[in-house]
Every structure is written in C-alpha cells, then in structure tokens.
Amino acid sequence: MTVLIVGAGPTGLTLSCDLARHHVPFRIVDKAAGVFPGSRAKGLQPRTLEVFEDLGVLDAIQAGGEPFPKFRLYHGREVVWERTVSEMLGSPRLTASPAVPYPDTWLIPQWRTEEILHAHLTELGGQVEWNTEIIGVTQDSTGVTAHTADGEIRADYLVAADGGHSTVRKALGVGFAGDTFETERTLIGDVRADGLDGRFCHILTGNGAVGDRFSLWNLPDSDHYQFVASMPADQVPDLTLDGVRRLCADRSGRTDIHLHDLRWISLYRVSVRMVDRYRVGRVLLAGDAAHVHSSAGGQGLNTGVQDAYNLGWKLAAVQAGADPQLLDTYTAERMPVALAVLGLTTQLHRQDFHGGGAPAIHQLDITYRNGPLALDDRSEPGELRAGDRAPDGLSSSGTRLFDAFRGPHHTLLAFDAPTPDLGVPAIAVPVGEGYDVAPGTYVLVRPDGYVGAISESAEVIGKYLRR
Template identity: 75%
Template sequence: MTVLIVGAGPTGLTLACELARRGVACRVVDKAPELFIGSRGKGLQPRTLEVFEDLGVLDAVHAGGEPFPKFRLYQGKEVVWERAVHEMLGTPEPTASPTVPYPSPWLIPQWRTDEILRDRFVELGGQLELGTEVLGFEQDADGVLAHTNRGEIRASYLVGTDGGRSTVRKALGVGFAGETFQTERTLVGDVRADGLDGRFCHILTDAGDITKRFSLWNLPGSEHYQFVASMATEKVPELSLDGVRSLLDERTGRTDVHLHDLRWISLYQVNVRMADRFRVGRVLLAGDAAHVHSAASGQGLNTSVQDAYNLGWKLASVLGGADESLLDSYEAERMPVAAHVLGLSTLLHQRNFRSGPAPSIHQLDITYRGGPLAVDDRADPGELRAGDRAPDGLLPDGTRLFDAFRGPHATVLAFGGTRETFAVPTVSLAPCEGYDVTEGTFVLVRPDGYIGAISSSAEVIRRHPAATC
C-alpha cells in the first residue's frame, strides 16, 4: 500500500513526513530537477511551529531562521518609522504562555524549510524522485495508476500537492473557481543588496508613500534579501537584474543601495481561487493545488502545511483499516478554512499596509467545530470545544502536554482521574489553564493536535475515529 505524492514543496514534504513516521510507504515525485531555490514563503505562523515541533523539525527550523524583524519605512534615505509585526496589525504584543509556547511568527526562507522537511523525510526512510513528471493517471476501486516520464507508478492513493497550476487538479477536471487580479502584478525574488543597515523589512520609498514601495527583507543565514514590489500590469519591468535595479531607482531614487547576484526572480499574478472539491475517489488535493490567494498576511505555506497535517493521519488510518469515509472529513474540515484564508488574505492585500480592524493571522484559532469529527455532548460546553486546537500546558512533573501529544498517536486527557482504559495513551490530570472542563471529563486529542471529542462517557471517546490512532 503506497501513497503517491505529486509535488515536493512544503505541502508534499510535510505529508511525506507524516506518512513515513507512521510506517506508510510513500513516493514523492516532482518534475523539477531540484528543490525550489527561492525564499518565497518565508514566514511560519505560530500554529505551523507547533506542527513542526510534532514532526521533529522545530530545532532545525529555529536554527535556520530568526524572529520576524521590524518593518522600517524610508523616505529617501531618512527613516520615517520602525514597527513590529503586531504594531503593523494593530494587535497587542504576543507573549509566550503555558497554553501557547510559540506566539510569534518565524522568518525562514522557503528553500531552507523545504530542505529541512526533505532531510526529515530521508531520515524516516523516504527518498525524493526529482525530474519525475506525472503526465496523467487513472483510478479504479483498488488504487491509482500514474503515468510518468519515467514509467508507471501504482499507488493506493494519489495526492496532488503540485501548486496552483496543478496537473493533478486539471487531470481530475476539478473546477478552480475565483478571480484573478488582472490589473496588478507582484515581482519577487532573491538578490544581494549593499548599502542597507540593520535587519529589517526595509520599505524603501521616494516620498514616504507606502503604496509605492520597494521592499527588501533580510533573510536569516544568508547574504541575500527577498525583494517584493507590486505594480500595474502595464508597468512590469524586465525580469532581470537590470530590470530590478531600474525599479528600485524609479521607486526610491536611491543610488546608495547596490543590487547584485540575482538568485531567483518571479512575476506573481494574484489569484484568489479554490478547488470545487478536495477529493475525487482515491485522488486528493492539498496546498496551492487546492487553493491560492494573495501572499498578504503570510498564510499560504502555513495553510498548506496544515492541509497535509490534517490529511496525513487520516490517510494512514484508512490504509490501516479504518473506514474510507474518514477521508471525506478532510474536505469537510479544510475547505471552510481555505475559504476563510482567501477572505483574510484578500482583505489585507486590498488594505495594502493601511490601518484597519485587526485580523488574526497566527492560525491558532482555526477550528473544526461543527465538523464531522467534532463530538461534544456536554450540556453546558465551556470556552474550549471539540474541533478546537488542543492547548499546550504544564504538567506537575515539569513536562508539557505537547510532550504527551507528540508523535503519530491520539491522546486522551482524563480530568480528575479514572480507571478507564483506552487504546491510545492517557494522561490523568486536574483541570488546568486552557481546559475549562469539569472533573470526570475526557478530552480526546487527535493526532493532529485538534480536539476530537469532549465527554464524560468513556464509550463516546472510544467510538471516535481517532481513538485507535
């Protein structure tokens, strides 16, 4: 039983790690001859850091990145202001707590995130198959037969994580409804820049107009900066180092900033689109193959990682004998999340650094309440509900709840002690911060760190699809 993953970006590699650590055989193919070399998705949100801790890669992510720098606005060479991310959003400064260990976003170039996930996959026994393009496929009741430029691959399931232009989605005939912002383009790439001081998101302007900016982000552990500039479609410069230099001069008038060593460049057209379906039989879509949107608010890579995290344990469970209907919950849970992210990123894109109501971008408040796997039979539910992210917490022995959750298994939290036994690890504890439940209550935490069930009945917990994972 094999899962074929088409696309070796953050989505596909996260899913590969999820499956591999559960002992599920998977093949990851990508038509590119090498991993992506650009910094594109450079921000990891707090929830993604929690996911990566569970996958065993957080130490490497911390070593390869740094806290998000402040934004610094220039008018010519003069610094107008410096603001942290929370100040840009108009929210309180985030602080760590027992329930939220990683409250702030983390800066790390996408190419390094890809390498870390690849290395983890290899450590778990996997291997990438680069230069392998899926040309088409067909499925039957028992599996999927994919045709590639290197031969045929038979798999139990196929997951398309091959980006916004997804070959898998197109071959399925799944619609990709939404809109394209026809009148604007965004230029992004990696380049060295001499003449800037300090580690910031340097927002360079000529007259202080933030809507006419040329941004240069310091990248951790690298001499390159990521540059970002949006413009009208008819004003797109040549996609070359000279073209980027001309745009910098036009936007800022500065001659003291010297750009050189262009590593990567891309012209980005903002699309706000979502697939009509995330599953067709034995073929599923995740990440940009299922939804694309503006880069504003840094949600893309993070939403894609959570797609994979949601899908991984379900695929493994079904391959291990669980009812195949469990896979339907993937679309039911993730499609509303994708729709919300499309709306959030579009709002912040249109705001274009102007002030407004503070949005939530940390993804800690994503919930599957009301979904097919959320069971909560309490007469008087508290603030924490089934479907919510399970908060971290400190245990009397000095360990954390996340330590208990870590791994491919589900966990039962038994509040007030119990003689009941479950097929998954059980932690007995008193009601604590983040868990406003009464004694005698059981909380089932799914393998992906979301609450599957809250009940005083052990049998209700045992009947949950995650209770044997």
C-alpha cells in the same frame, strides 16, 4: 496500501514525513531536479511551528531562522517609523504562555524549510524521486495510475500537492473558481544589497508613502535579501538585474543602494481561487493545488502544511483498517479553512498596509467545531470545544502536553478523573490554563493536535475511538 504524493514542496514534504512516521508506504515525486533555491514564502505561523515540533524538525527550523523583524519605512534615506508585523497588519498580537509556546511568526526562507523537511524525510528512510513529471492520471475502483514520460506509477491513493498550476487537478477536471487581479503584478526575487543597515523589512520609498514601495527583507543566515514590489500590469520592468536596479532607484529615490548577485526572479499575478472539491475518488488535493491567494498575511505555505497534517493521520487510519469514508472528513474540515484564508488574505491585500484592522494570522484559532469528527456532549461547554486546537500545558506529573501529544497517536487527557485503558496513551491533567473543563472530564486529542472529543464519560470516548 501505498500513497503517491505529487509535489515535493512544503505540503508534499510535510505529508511524506507524517506518513513515514505512521509507517504508511508512499512515494513522493517532483518534476524539478531538486529543492528550489528561492526564498518564496518566508514566514512560518505559530501553528505551523507547533506542527513542525510534532514532526521533529522545530530545532532545525529555529536554528535556520529568526524572529520576524520589524518593518522600517524610509522617505529617501530618512527613517520614518519602525513597526511590528502585527502593527502593520492591524491584527492582534499573542504573548507566550503555557498554552501558547510560540506566539510569533518565524522568518525563514522557503528553500531552507524545504531542505530541513527533506533532510528529515531522508532520516525517516524516504526519498524524493526528482525529475519525475506526472503528465496524466487515471483511476479505477482499486487504485490510481499516474502516467509519466517513462511509464506508470500505481498507488492506492494519490495526493496532489503540485502547486497552483496542478497537472493532477487539471487532469481530473476539478473546478478552480475565483478571480485574478489582472491589472496588477508582483515582482519577487532574491538579491544582495549593499547600503542598508539593520535587520528589517526595509520599505524603500521616495515620498514616504507605503503604497509606492520597493521592499527588501533581510533573510536569516544569508547575504541575500528578498525583494518584493507590486505594480500595474502595464509598468512591469525587465526581469533582469538592471531592471530590478532601476525599479529600486525609481521607487526609493536613492543611488546609494547597490543590488547585485540576483539569485532568482519571478513575476506573478495575484489569484484568489479554490477547488470545488478536495477529493475525487482516490485522489486528494492539498496546498496550492487546492487553493491560491494573495501572499498578504503569510498564509499560503502554512495552510498547505495544515492540509497535509490533517490528511496524514487519516490516510494512516485507513491503512490500519478504518472506513475509507474517513477521508471525506478531510474535505469537510479543510474547505471552510481555505475559504476563510482566501477572505483574510484578500482583505489584507486590499488594505496594503494602510491599517483598518484584520483578524489574527497565527492560525491557532482554526477550528473544526461542528465538523464530522467533533463530539462534545457536555450540557454546558466552556471556551474550549471539540474541534479546537489542543493547547499546550502540563500534566499532573509535570509532563509537557505537547511532549505527550508528539507522535502518530491519539492522546486521552483525564482532568481530575481516573485514566481508563482505551488503547491510547492516557495522562492525568489538572484543570488549568487553556482547558476550562470541569473536574471528571475527558479530552481526546487527535494525532494532528486537535480535540476530537470532550465528555465526562470514558465510555463515550471509547465508543468514539472505536468508530
């Protein structure tokens, strides 16, 4: 079996690394000449950090980033206040615990995240085929054919991770329903800035009103800042360094900030859209090709990574002989998540840092409860249910659970119970934080770190695995 991945952004690269460690043959192509140089999405949520730890790139991600800085609001040159991202969004903040090792959002420019994933893919023996544009897709009962200007690529399955303007999605005629905020635009790019002190999201205003701002974010291990400014559609400045300078001066009322060395610039409309299906025969959609929304709350890149992480082990299982209908569970599990993300980001976009309270953005609470792969036959289930994220913790021997989970396998946790031989790693675990289960309970953790099944019967777990 061969999988063709179209698009070498964070979603496509995550999937390719996951397939490589499962030893699933694949090809990954992208129409670009290489990794895009701009910062774009810059916040990795706690759940994504856990995924990247499992994939073996967390050390590089931590070395290439830094804790998310505070927001600092200016009235001219005067500092009005400093607030954390949780305070800005009105969302709850986590604290580190044995169950939650990474409670905070991590700041790292997207180009560096992509470089780290690309380097890891190379270590695993894979490579991106750059300068390869897909111009059409056809499929039949035995496979998919991707058409390029230079020929055809044949695969058993194709995963479209080619962004919000996905050529593959359009070729399939998949609906992309939703809204576009036509009356506003957002300007974003990377530039050097002289005249600012400290590492913050510098919210520059001339009147102290957060809604009329020009934001400059420090980027880790870089002399560049990411600038962000929203505006009415009829007030868009020139997309040049001089245009950005004028906008900054107009919004901030300051002449002491010198912008230079514009690295990239983009103007975009905020759209809130998602597909009406994630799978069309042998083609599956992931990341922005399946859902686009406001950048508020930093959910986009992270949601794409989760798509890939959900799909990778299922493609590997099908290669190993599982029923191809297993791939239908990708749609069943991920479509509700995308719908919830669209609602969350739209809420945060409309609040525009004016408070009001918001759900958590960390993505640790995403669950597949009541989904087709969640089995929990306990008469009195606790807080942890099948379909939830499997918390970190320690085994009876002191092994960290995330270390036991790491890799392309299921893991069986036996809570004060014998460890049966069901063909998967099994470890003894004491009842404790994060796992409110009764002694004698078995918890089966999927390769993507979610709980597949909870039962007091090892036989039930065995049947689940065989299914």
